[in-house]
Amino acid sequence: MLLFALRRSRPKTAPFRVRRLGSQRAEAASFGSVRCFSQTSALKEAKNVPGIYVANVEGRQNSSPILLGLADYFERHLSSVGFFQPVAGEPFPNSTTGLSRHIDLMRSAFNMKQEASQQSGISAKEAAKLLSTGQTDEMMDIIYNKYVEYRKQHDLVIIEGLNGFEAGLGNVNExxxxxxxxxxxxxxxxxxxxTKDGFSSANDLANSVLIDKQSYSQNNAALLGVVLNKVNPKEHSIISQQVKSKxxxxxxxxxxAIPFNPLLNTVRLNEMKAALGSRLLYGQNDSLDAEVNEVLVASEGINELLDHLHKMDARPLVITSRDRTDVLWTLLTAHSNPVGPRVAGILLTSEGTGPTGLIDRMLSSAYGKHGRLEGAAGAPVMIVDxxxxxxxxxxxxxxxxxxxxxxxxxxxxKEAFAKYVDVNSVAESLAAPKATRLTPKAFMHSITQKCQANPQHIVLPxxxxxxxxxxxxxxxxxGLAQITLLGDPESVSQDADRLGLDLTGINVVDHMKTIDKYVGVLCEAxxxxxxxxxxxxxxxxxxxxYGTLMVLAGDADGMVSGATTTTANTIRPALQVLKSKDRPLVSSVFFMCLPDKVLVYGDCAVNVEPSAEELALIAVTSAETAAAFGVTPRVAMLSYSTGVSGAGPQVEKVKKAVEAAKSMRSDLFLEGPIQYDAAVDPEIAKQKIKTHSEVAGQANVCIFPDLNTGNNTxxxxxxxTGAIAMGPVMQGLTKPVNDLSRGCTVADIINTVACTSVQALGLKSAPIK
Known part of the structure; x- marks a missing residue:
C-alpha cells in the first residue's frame, strides 16, 4: 500500500510524499505551486477603456484567480465584458474542448457566448515560428486585427498577457x-x-516592481499600476504599506496585495480527474470539487486499509485496481457508516475488469438517480484506462x-479580489485625460478598413x-483597391507566369493602342x-x-508610379493637368510611423523655400490630409526657437505663417513658432512652455520651414528610430497622384496605393476645384 501525502504547512512548494506502508522507503514528487491574481473595485470610467492588459511579470500561467476577479468586478459595472489572449495558451490536460485553459475557464465562469476562435490572436506554435524568422510585425498584425474585431463586441476586454511556458517566445516581458x-x-x-524559497520581502518586491515598470515603459507600454499576489499572510499589512509607499x-x-490563500494551492478531485482523463463511474459531478490532501494506493488487505484510514485526519483519494470489488464495497460501506472512515473519492485503474453485471446494477441502484448513497453523500467513483x-x-x-x-x-x-484590491487607484489612471495618440498598427488598420470598405480604382503604369x-x-x-496596369497584356501575362503570380481581377491596358481615347482630353486640359x-x-x-489622363478623365481614381522613373516624370503631368484653382500650391507629407505613434511631416519633398503664405497653406492642407487619414490634427509650425524666445527672418516667417494659417482655419489646433522637441515631447514642453497649450508636447502634424530642414529631418x-516613412503623399491636386522611390519595396507600393485610395475617397467627399 502506497501513501501520497500533501503537506501545506510550509511556504515552499508542497510535495506528495509517497511511501509503502510498513516500510521506511519513500519517494518524493513535486506538487507544483499555484498562483492567484487580482485587480480592483470601483471602475465606473471603464467604459472609455477598450481593454486592460494583465501581465504577470514572472511569465507564469497560473493567473486564473486574478482574471476571474477582474471579470467579476467589471461585469457588475458593464453590460459586456470579454476575454482575449494575444497568444493562445495550452488546454487543460485531457480537455474535451481543446481550448486554451483560461479561455475555457472564463467562457464557463461568465457564460461567454461568442465563438472561442475569436478570443485569441494566434497559436503559440505559429507565434514562435514567426518570431524565429524575424516576422514580429507580421505576428503583431495578426494579433491586432483579431483583437480589434473582438473588441467591437464588448464594452471592455480583459487581456491575458503571454506567459513563459510557451517555447520560442523569448523575453516575455518585452x-x-x-x-x-x-x-x-x-x-x-x-x-x-x-517563490519556491518562501515569501519575498517588501524591499525585494518594491525593487522588482520599479525595475518592471521601467522595462515596460521603455517599450512604450502605458501602465496602470501593480498588484502583489500571494503575499505572506502574517506580514500582509506591513508589506502592503511599505511597497505602496515606495x-x-x-x-x-x-x-x-492579495495574501496567499492555501485553498487556491490545493489539488482537488476534479483537477485529478482532468489530469488523468478519467471518467465518473458513480456519484455526482459536484462532489469532485473536493480537496485531496493524500492519495492512498490500496493494493493489500481490507483490514490494513481500514486500519490506516481510521488513523488518518484527511480524506484521501483511494486508488485500487478495477478488479478489487472487495475494496470498492468496503470503502463505500465505511463511507456511508456514521463511525466508518470517509474518503474523498475512489479511483479504479486499468488492471482487471471493472464492476459488471449484478455488481454494477447494485452499485447503480445504491447511488440512485441523484448519485447519492442512501443516508450519505456518495463518495465519487472514477475509472481510468x-x-x-x-x-x-x-x-x-x-x-x-x-x-x-x-x-x-x-x-x-472573486472574494479575495473584492476584499484586497482597490480599483480606485487604477480607475483614476484609466479616467485621467491622455493625449490622443494613434499607433502605427491602428493607423494601418484604419487605412485598410477604409480601402476595403470602398475600393478605389488605381492605375499602376x-x-x-x-x-x-x-x-x-x-x-x-x-481587396484594397481595383488595379489597372499599363502595358502589353501578353507580355504582362508572361511576366506574371514567370513570377508565379495570378493576375485574376487585374485589368491590363495597352496604352499604345488606346492613345486616341485621351488626345482630346489632354488638348483641352x-x-x-x-x-x-x-x-x-x-x-x-x-x-x-497616360496614367494621369486616365485619372483626369475619371477612368481611374488615382495613380501611383515612380518605381522605374524619376519623381519629376511622375509628378510633372499631374502638376500640368490636376492642379487646383482654389489652392494652386502642391505640397507633400510623409506619414512617419514611429514605434509608438504616427506623425505627419510636411513639406519634405516639393517646396524648397516656401513663403509665409505658402507655409500657411502647407500647414492647413497637411492638417486636412491628416484628418482624412484618421489623425486628429495638432499642428506645430516648427522653427529653431519656441514662442518669443528667438528672432530673425526665419522665425518671423513662421510667425506670419501661423497668423495666416489661423485666418484660414481658426478651428485648428495650430501653434508656433515651436521647436521640434517641445512640439512632440510632453516633458520638454512643460519646461519650455509655461502657458496652456493644445499642441505643445502632443503635436502630430509637424510643418518644417523649408525643404532642407524637412527632408533631412x-x-x-x-x-x-527605424520608423517607416510613408510618402511622399502629394496634396493640393484635384485627384491623387503619388510618387514611389526607385528603391521601393513591395510593401512600400502597397502602402502608397492604400494612401492614394484614402486620398481619393477624401477628395470625392470634399472635392478641390
Whole structure:
C-alpha cells in the first residue's frame, strides 16, 4: 500500500510524499505551486477603456484567480465584458474542448457566448515560428486585427498577457509590453510574492516592481499600476504599506496585495480527474470539487486499509485496481457508516475488469438517480484506462489549477479580489485625460478598413517591374483597391507566369493602342499652352502621362508610379493637368510611423523655400490630409526657437505663417513658432512652455520651414528610430497622384496605393476645384 501525502504547512512548494506502508522507503514528487491574481473595485470610467492588459511579470500561467476577479468586478459595472489572449495558451490536460485553459475557464465562469476562435490572436506554435524568422510585425498584425474585431463586441476586454511556458517566445516581458502598446491597452502588472524559497520581502518586491515598470515603459507600454499576489499572510499589512509607499514615491499606482490563500494551492478531485482523463463511474459531478490532501494506493488487505484510514485526519483519494470489488464495497460501506472512515473519492485503474453485471446494477441502484448513497453523500467513483504505476506518476506531477468545475476556488478568487484590491487607484489612471495618440498598427488598420470598405480604382503604369506586379496581385487579393496596369497584356501575362503570380481581377491596358481615347482630353486640359493633337499623341506614349489622363478623365481614381522613373516624370503631368484653382500650391507629407505613434511631416519633398503664405497653406492642407487619414490634427509650425524666445527672418516667417494659417482655419489646433522637441515631447514642453497649450508636447502634424530642414529631418528620424516613412503623399491636386522611390519595396507600393485610395475617397467627399 502506497501513501501520497500533501503537506501545506510550509511556504515552499508542497510535495506528495509517497511511501509503502510498513516500510521506511519513500519517494518524493513535486506538487507544483499555484498562483492567484487580482485587480480592483470601483471602475465606473471603464467604459472609455477598450481593454486592460494583465501581465504577470514572472511569465507564469497560473493567473486564473486574478482574471476571474477582474471579470467579476467589471461585469457588475458593464453590460459586456470579454476575454482575449494575444497568444493562445495550452488546454487543460485531457480537455474535451481543446481550448486554451483560461479561455475555457472564463467562457464557463461568465457564460461567454461568442465563438472561442475569436478570443485569441494566434497559436503559440505559429507565434514562435514567426518570431524565429524575424516576422514580429507580421505576428503583431495578426494579433491586432483579431483583437480589434473582438473588441467591437464588448464594452471592455480583459487581456491575458503571454506567459513563459510557451517555447520560442523569448523575453516575455518585452514581448508583453510591445503587444500591449500595439493593442493600445494599459497594463496592470502582477508580481508574485511567493517563490519556491518562501515569501519575498517588501524591499525585494518594491525593487522588482520599479525595475518592471521601467522595462515596460521603455517599450512604450502605458501602465496602470501593480498588484502583489500571494503575499505572506502574517506580514500582509506591513508589506502592503511599505511597497505602496515606495511605489507611490516613484509615480506608480499600487492597486493592492492579495495574501496567499492555501485553498487556491490545493489539488482537488476534479483537477485529478482532468489530469488523468478519467471518467465518473458513480456519484455526482459536484462532489469532485473536493480537496485531496493524500492519495492512498490500496493494493493489500481490507483490514490494513481500514486500519490506516481510521488513523488518518484527511480524506484521501483511494486508488485500487478495477478488479478489487472487495475494496470498492468496503470503502463505500465505511463511507456511508456514521463511525466508518470517509474518503474523498475512489479511483479504479486499468488492471482487471471493472464492476459488471449484478455488481454494477447494485452499485447503480445504491447511488440512485441523484448519485447519492442512501443516508450519505456518495463518495465519487472514477475509472481510468491507465495502469496504476502511470496513474501514480501523473498524480505525482500534477499542479494545482482552477478548472471550469472548481466552484469553490472560483468563489475564493472573486472574494479575495473584492476584499484586497482597490480599483480606485487604477480607475483614476484609466479616467485621467491622455493625449490622443494613434499607433502605427491602428493607423494601418484604419487605412485598410477604409480601402476595403470602398475600393478605389488605381492605375499602376509600371507593369514591367516585378515589384509592381507582385504588389498589384496582393492589393487585389486583400481587396484594397481595383488595379489597372499599363502595358502589353501578353507580355504582362508572361511576366506574371514567370513570377508565379495570378493576375485574376487585374485589368491590363495597352496604352499604345488606346492613345486616341485621351488626345482630346489632354488638348483641352493644355489648351492655354497651345498643345496640338500630335503633341498630345506624343506625350501620351509616356506611361505617366497616360496614367494621369486616365485619372483626369475619371477612368481611374488615382495613380501611383515612380518605381522605374524619376519623381519629376511622375509628378510633372499631374502638376500640368490636376492642379487646383482654389489652392494652386502642391505640397507633400510623409506619414512617419514611429514605434509608438504616427506623425505627419510636411513639406519634405516639393517646396524648397516656401513663403509665409505658402507655409500657411502647407500647414492647413497637411492638417486636412491628416484628418482624412484618421489623425486628429495638432499642428506645430516648427522653427529653431519656441514662442518669443528667438528672432530673425526665419522665425518671423513662421510667425506670419501661423497668423495666416489661423485666418484660414481658426478651428485648428495650430501653434508656433515651436521647436521640434517641445512640439512632440510632453516633458520638454512643460519646461519650455509655461502657458496652456493644445499642441505643445502632443503635436502630430509637424510643418518644417523649408525643404532642407524637412527632408533631412525625416531621413534622420527614419534612420535613427527605424520608423517607416510613408510618402511622399502629394496634396493640393484635384485627384491623387503619388510618387514611389526607385528603391521601393513591395510593401512600400502597397502602402502608397492604400494612401492614394484614402486620398481619393477624401477628395470625392470634399472635392478641390
Amino acid at each position: 514581448l508583453n509590453a510591445k503587444v500591449a502598446a500595439t493593442l493600445e491597452t494599459p497594463v496592470l502588472l502582477v508580481l508574485d510574492s511567493r 511605489v507611490h514615491s516613484n509615480d506608480f499606482a499600487f492597486a493592492g 491507465k495502469p496504476m504505476y502511470q496513474v501514480c506518476q501523473t498524480l505525482g506531477q500534477i499542479q494545482a489549477s482552477v478548472l471550469p468545475t472548481s466552484a469553490l476556488k472560483i468563489d475564493h478568487a 509600371e507593369s514591367s517591374d516585378k515589384r509592381v506586379l507582385t504588389a498589384a496581385t496582393q492589393i487585389v487579393r486583400k 493644355r489648351k492655354k499652352k497651345g498643345l496640338t493633337e500630335q503633341q498630345a499623341r506624343d506625350n501620351l506614349q509616356d506611361i505617366n502621362v 525625416y531621413k534622420a528620424v527614419q534612420q535613427s
